[in-house]
Amino acid sequence: MEAKQPLQSESKEHYSAIVDQPKYQAIRVGNKTLFSRAVGQFFTPPTIATHLVNALVNLLPLKPISVVDPFAGDGRLIVALLQGLSNIGWEKLLRISLWERDSQVLKLARRNVRLFASSCGIPIILRTRVCDTFRVASTFAEEFDLVVTNPPWEILKPDRRELKHLTGSDRDLYLSKLKSEDEFISHQYPLSQPSRKFSGWGTNLSRVGTEAAMLLVRKEGICAVVSPLSLFADQVSENLRRTIVSNYELTDLAYFPAEGRFFKKVDQPSVTFVAKKRPPQRLCPVISVYNSSGELADARRVRLTRKMVKSTGYCLPLQLGAGGFEILSAFSNLPRLAELESNPDSLWAGRELDETDRHAFLTTRGRHPFLKGQMIQRFTIAEQPKLFIRANGPRIPPSASHSRLVWRDVARPNQARRMHATMIPASWVTGNSLNVAFFRDDDTTKLKALLAIMNSIAFEVQVRALLATAHVSLGAVRRVHIPELTNRNIVLSLSTWVDKCLSGDLRAGVHFEVAVAKAYGLAKPRFRELLTFFPLLPEPHTRHLLDSHLWNAKH
Template identity: 30%
Template sequence: MLEVESGVSRDYCAFMTSGFDCTPRNRSKAIGQFLTPKQVYDAMIGDIMQNFDLRQDSVINVIDPFCGDGRLIAAFLTVLATANNHPKEVVVTAWDIDEAIINAATETICEAATDAPFEVVVNTQVMDAFDCDQALYGSFDICVTNPPWSSTKSLKANAFATKDEYEAYQTLTNAYGRLLTERYPEVKGGKSFGAGALNLSRFGLALALRLVKESGICGIVMPSSLAADTSSAVLRRSMLDHFSLRSLHYYPAELKLFAGADQAAIYLVLDANRNDKPGRVVSHLKSKTVDYALDDHFWNYSLTNGWIIPVGYKEEEIRLIEKLSLMPTLGSCGDITLGREVDETRISERLCDRSPYRFVKGFMVTCYRLSDNEKWYYDDSKSPIPPSAMSEKVVWRDVSRVSQKKRVKATLLSSGHVAGNSLGVATCTDPKKLRALLGVLNSSVFEFMARTVLTTNHVSSGMLKRVPYPNLSDDLLEKMSVVVDEILADPSDSSMLALIDDLVAEAYDLSPDELGVAQEAVNPDGQLVMEL
């Protein structure tokens, strides 16, 4: 079995480094190589040093299993050289699948070791870290790394010279995926790229945690989605069951720290010495830095919400999240159904010049509005009309970037509208509840809570089902439905927009100060954001 696994690993890695149209973009995408910015690794190594028990004349074993150009190990050695206590010796292990970059890493690490006031032994090797000798598990005092940010099927057919090469790539990635899932069963739910593709960064985290000693510490750079997405829930639990989270730092995509990648990132410092020392989550936003403590209240909240670790929040916002998370969720509302209507693949073949059914796509929808600039019609003679098109429904845009000011944008469609799958669809037989739902979806409070679970550029019904949703009294239903109808008639009426926000806050049992916290978090300029 081991011989077969090694062969799969060897063939896969050889293909990833040479078996396709090797433009810089394709190469980086294939092996998931996004080198860590100095701002990030300086802070991470500082946190590692604060939490590592450095003893005079000790021997420290440090590893970077995905070393890239060696910058993380080199920075660690540089910081360690300035510490008050010095080890007797540091044994460095560094791996990468790319021979050219491992040569650069060796040079970088050796240069950093030249003037160190301790002995440095450097062991670098071209190899697949995921297929390392399992006898090395638990061997290292410190693991500092940035695993590959790609999937096992990151390349499309146009990256290959021939169809045969692309098919060979597909065969190899399928075999390699089986190797990974067998060796790292804790990365369950890891399929998030479609068509069986596996997120390699999650497997990188699993390996990094296995490599450190029971008294060891791990610093790792990851895509920010790890902190809260449902696909990482099992891995997060495994991580937090065995390690204390000393710090998590968040860097939003708008900072553009990673050259060539519009990617939000985090780093985590995880300590195998489990004790009551509290950690912190720090978010480096474009205009400010905010943080909060990982106290007992937080962990009670996290435990009951899939071990999520919200990023981008300050202390009072986390307290509000903890309060709201005790409420029922939208998914528990039995009389509200969330889903989609029709697939937009080759949709032009199902459209016509005129029919009783108007076809609507996501870009046509903003808060309480449907654009009239484009009018497309669905041909019911070519494809059946979904039953939900025969009645009123609430729809919201599926595509919404993490960096956008307003993530949830919804409106009400009358009967006779067919929604493409770039829209989510909510139906309810009670028209008042449907309008109240629309008011809640577009509110500051719902937006505030939705952001805790929206970790990708999509607003799926599965994500919205996890958001707290209030039980509405008959009196509030009546008031909210009336106000929503007023807004639908005039979406620019700021007094009605403010009123629906107040009514939603009442439904969530929030004080004016708590509503203010939510509004300030999602609308820092003090204005209700309804459009982009």
């Protein structure tokens, strides 16, 4: 099959070939060189590889099959596959193709795969190819029964810290090659293009590699991929997710937390998915969750509805496991925060000043105090502003004439709480490490009720389900379901609790949670389930939250 294809000649002019030249090799940011960034060589750790192959071996037809790892590295996914097949007593022929840009590493892959196949007695025909898979894949569309891979984890974009080491023509050459690579990829792999690019950059090679893998697999074949969790959670990959969910039968999804340090040099959560290429009748994958010690903590089949998945922009809350899907469906009939923005006298949400070069526009006196993310906590201004916007500084945004709700734009996933929201008065101005929101009619009672909701467990569990990184993006927050704010009694009650929270009344911090849970229509058993997603909350606090007299009281 493969032999009929002429070997695609690799242009020495490709940007990864350019940055492999000695003069570029010394440029290093953190532990990465320009070359290692170009090829994204992060090899799959054993726990992830084993999970992936175990999830697919029983789906294979009992006949000779063709398999490719189009980003083969040292061949470890194919070695894991041979191990998994040997465990189930596989004896059929495997036609294996290994594609890889780095010839040295491919030599290793060839040796590893040959040795392992002969030690477990599985007959193989092995073909290896030094190539750029992004250029070769279309020639092999729908040729393989099985594609198993972990594409490079890199974003195509120049890094300012790298660029400062490059001068004149070297810099121009690097930038122009990077740009033409981006143009080639966006033309050839449109599904995996991000829905938004910043300054023209943002192509994620892991998404592109996933699209290439899906292209290579034949109808009724199996595609098995390792990816950053963000594939199923970010705000820019909806197209690719929709294609996967609509055209493939997802059979297995697994989540590996960043704290597990599964990959040596990667500090982000990862996932695997296994999918059969055929229009799905049902959406019933097994969802597995590994804990930070690398153990399987939960594995259950879930039944998803297309409506639910579509309503989250095809985001799948894998980090919450099967229970997370059940929880989310409990909220699905309520309105979303975004709906508050849809009529003209309603909510405005956004960000104010870019704070990157804030020292240029801040001074010690002025009319507009300046606030950034680290200065707030839940219901508190933890650090009063001491700096002000210069009189000749940036234009004061119109939103600053309203008293408003603010929340931090960044909060790491391993914190006990990720939503940190409070109120600020009109005239203060915020940097873009804060998001702000206000009702155009300046209804502060309603705004405080919204603050109660946003700082609640019920809101945050949904935010967690929609986020893959430390960035608490406005796009994700807009998708969160909230209780109807039309019942004035509920709004008044929540706003009264917020007044108490803002004045530092600790008891109110428990009461408002139960009041919000009731506004969401949650009963105590469901709320108890929500608390299981907050393992870092101190035990006395969770005990108080479940206190019967709070649940029996009228709020």
